[in-house]
Amino acid sequence: MKRKYIQVRWHGRGGQGAVTAAMILSEAAFEEGYRGVTAAPFFGAERRGAPVIATNRFSWRPIRTYSLVVEPDIVVVLDETLVETVDVTAGLAADGLVLINSRRHPEDFPFSDRFTVATTDATRCAKEAGLVIAGAVISNTAILGGFARATSLVSLESLEKALANHFHGDALEKNRRGGQLAFERTILAGECTLECA
Template identity: 40%
Template sequence: MRKDIIEIRWHGRGGQGAVTAAKIVANAAFNVGYRGVLMMPTFGTERRGAPVVTFLKLSKEKIYDISPIEKPDMVVVLDHLIIEEVSIIDDIKPGGFLIVNTPKPVEAYKYNGLKVAVADVTKIACEAGLQNGIVNSGIIGAFAKASGLVDIEALVEAIKYEFKERKPIENALAASLTYDKTVIGDK
């Protein structure tokens, strides 16, 4: 999955923390040597529970292309039901990765030419001591396992920093547990 610029699109619902998750990954990526880190959150009239999208570009070199992501290398989905509501699969690059928070097995997601990784982040986050629906830290663990772009240790440190006032241990645990429990399917 390595190339000049890695483009990642995050789909969640208002209040789930898709923007915060992308921000944490951006900070961790910069800390481990990515010199090009560009995060583009989108804000509109979204309300709690409405679909939300944010974008992240990563590169070992500076990024000068600030155009929107049209064909991402990866899509991270914080709520599997969004796949049925919003068209997110069709524009992923061939050979790309779909990372999904879902209770369903990886075999439930068969998309031609895409790699798929799944974890029941909602359940794992509750096991880690977070309230139901708080999945941003957990999905970061799934992202780490599936992408291999930023190691889990760097992401856990970024999570602890971001949530230093709000359950840093529980958020870090959610990421670590999800990392361990993420299942990556065959292409």
């Protein structure tokens, strides 16, 4: 369904890079040709490992709304354990999409009968791409490839251009590879029909 702008809400844990992923997604949307793009983090008293939220909006026209997204069209979940403790689908549009970093099949999630669900094992993709720092697998950029595959709202090429704003050399190549692997391995149950008017 067409809408004025696409709204995305990210659920992650402190230190997983949800805020960075939201920022890179906004840059990729701009590269794709969207002229209204925003990324907004929600900071509270969070610490590493605590649930965090970040949001995006993008549109073909300028956006003058900068508040946090409370009625998203798309929800991205970086840590699937949050599905058990947080209502990640709160406010989600009836034709909305939930993208989860998980090895599981989309239909394994209890809300798959109400929403379109996509899964990608971004953690495994990131690990295979060498995105490991001090033993921690950094999957936030890999899941962006899953976003491109599940939504078709941004291309892998636009994501790669946005990644180049943040990474160079070997780090850029690893992040590109992680995104490519997630793009190839994303499983979508149903069809994402979201698009900007």
